[in-house]
Amino acid sequence: MIGxxxxxxxxxxxxxxxxxxxxQSVYHAGWYNVALCGAxxxxxxxxxxxxxxxxxxxxxxxxxxxxxxxxIVGFSGVLSGLFxxxxxxxxxxxxxxxxxxxxxTLSFPLASIGTSATSVSLERPLYGKVxxxxxxxxxxxxxxRAVQRNVAWVxxxxxxxxxxxxxxxxxxxxLSPVLLMEHRQTIAGMELPFDxxxxxxxxxxxxxxxxxxxxxxxxxxGLGSSGDAAVLLAVDDEKERPLxxxxxxxxxxxxxxxxxxxLRAVVTQYPAVEVVAAPNLVATVLGGLLVVGGILALVIRxxxxxxxxxxxxxxxxxxxxxLDPSRR
Amino acid sequence: xxRYVIWAIAAVALVVAVIVLEPFFPSxxxxxxxxxxxxxxxxxxxxxxxxxxxxxxxxxxxxxxxLMNLWASWCPPCRAEMPDLQRLADSYxxxxxxxxxxxxxxxxxxxQSFAESLRIRFPIWVDASQRYGRTYAxxxxxxxxxxxxxxxxxxxxxxPLTFDQMRAAVASVVQTH
Numbered sequence: 001m002i003g004x005x006x007x008x009x010x011x012x013x014x015x016x017x018x019x020x021x022x023x024q025s026v027y028h029a030g031w032y033n034v035a036l037c038g039a040x041x042x043x044x045x046x047x048x049x050x051x052x053x054x055x056x057x058x059x060x061x062x063x064x065x066x067x068x069x070x071x072i073v074g075f076s077g078v079l080s081g082l083f084x085x086x087x088x089x090x091x092x093x094x095x096x097x098x099x100x101x102x103x104x105t106l107s108f109p110l111a112s113i114g115t116s117a118t119s120v121s122l123e124r125p126l127y128g129k130v131x132x133x134x135x136x137x138x139x140x141x142x143x144x145r146a147v148q149r150n151v152a153w154v155x156x157x158x159x160x161x162x163x164x165x166x167x168x169x170x171x172x173x174x175l176s177p178v179l180l181m182e183h184r185q186t187i188a189g190m191e192l193p194f195d196x197x198x199x200x201x202x203x204x205x206x207x208x209x210x211x212x213x214x215x216x217x218x219x220x221x222g223l224g225s226s227g228d229a230a231v232l233l234a235v236d237d238e239k240e241r242p243l244x245x246x247x248x249x250x251x252x253x254x255x256x257x258x259x260x261x262x263l264r265a266v267v268t269q270y271p272a273v274e275v276v277a278a279p280n281l282v283a284t285v286l287g288g289l290l291v292v293g294g295i296l297a298l299v300i301r302x303x304x305x306x307x308x309x310x311x312x313x314x315x316x317x318x319x320x321x322x323l324d325p326s327r328r
Numbered sequence: 329x330x331r332y333v334i335w336a337i338a339a340v341a342l343v344v345a346v347i348v349l350e351p352f353f354p355s356x357x358x359x360x361x362x363x364x365x366x367x368x369x370x371x372x373x374x375x376x377x378x379x380x381x382x383x384x385x386x387x388x389x390x391x392x393x394x395l396m397n398l399w400a401s402w403c404p405p406c407r408a409e410m411p412d413l414q415r416l417a418d419s420y421x422x423x424x425x426x427x428x429x430x431x432x433x434x435x436x437x438x439x440q441s442f443a444e445s446l447r448i449r450f451p452i453w454v455d456a457s458q459r460y461g462r463t464y465a466x467x468x469x470x471x472x473x474x475x476x477x478x479x480x481x482x483x484x485x486x487x488p489l490t491f492d493q494m495r496a497a498v499a500s501v502v503q504t505h
Contacts (some may be wrong), residue, residue, distance in 0.1 A: 064337075068337065068340075068341075072344050074345075074349045075345075075348060079348055079349070093462055094459075094462060095372075095459055095462035095463040096465075097465070108372070110372075110459055110462075110463065111461075113457075128420075140347075156497070160437075162434065162435040162437065162438050163433065163434055163435040163438075163456055163497045164402075164433065164434060165400045165402065165432050165433030165434055165458065165469075166433060166458070172463045173461075173465075174461070174466055174467050174468060175398075175432055175433070175458045175461025175462055176462050176468075177457065177458055178459065187467075195342055200400070200402050200403070201401070201402035201434070202399070232504045280347055283344050283347050283348045284347070284349055286344065287344075317363050
């Protein structure tokens, strides 16, 4: 019996660790999952042998609970380890709704320049709507957390000050003045977030590169770093041919005039959602409770059966001597 | 072990298997991209200003079918579509159907002068921060969204519509909602 219980404890502990520290690559490793399967098989074989041997209903039910719980927890852990998708960060523009396969729909909050948003809504069929904030949220076989990313809000005006529409034909949200900065570009040896947008009314394409305050300070002195995050704006014509003298650095939300446009960029933070696969919480808790309940049922009765009651301990309980502290 | 216990264990095992396996067999039903994907959902509502600076909101149109057209003055198909939208507005009673043009990302003065140049009389709203465009999943301009009397999105169209297409779309909503 002791072999079955020990293997069950190992399985439950391993899968609990997957829940507590999700997203580690080791959970997807072949050796890890083979080891987890091995522990489940050891528990099942040893438990089945015990079931054949014992007759007392309490011990039989406790053993069945342990076996069943181990199978559930192990199945849940191995399935997550072998088949669950890799970790991903879902990035969306304000107001955008993104469907994530196997999870549900993430609705990104509306926000504007000067307002902050920290959480994203997750809508799942049958489960309703939950807010995903900076603290982890369990959603079935996934664990979610909102993380803040640097984004840039941009505004384009013509020389008379009329506001112009900003579009992102290559972006996730076509009509978005929010640059999510999902691409990378190397400038002066620095790996920098990069994005672009169109100003169709002025027939211009604008490329934007985001600099942190430190990177902006490290850049050439002539660009005049002010200690704020900065956005380098380069204006091309509609066929993406660079225009002369059409590069400028926008810092602190100040407007710059380049390529016939007055451009303003404000660097701020906006949430993205980290999605990490994990063993199913309901199944793991259910299985874990069965294992714990089974172990308690095996241990508590012999412990209570001391002194005068010792004579009442059945022959089957005697077989559990290794689990009974009173008999050591 | 009695037969009932075995059946109970099998049932619990089945339920657990369904719970654990469910994420690995996602629904094959894919929602359409763009504004059509919002069909059946409550239309998000924000307060904007119209081209004369007055606060406006979709809430005030509850009880009426609303055809909302997202446009910009630089967009040639939007320009071509506007007179047909006005013709459609003229052909329906205002109390039953409201047609609203939502300018995306431009100034009120630009939106107003554009509307005046085309003799547009239906309400023109100014969405400078382009929130309607993002929320209604516009893939481009123009984008047209039809809401029923309860403020639920019934249909969404990406790209320009002819007058006959507009009329057919509105007529089908009038009949069914």
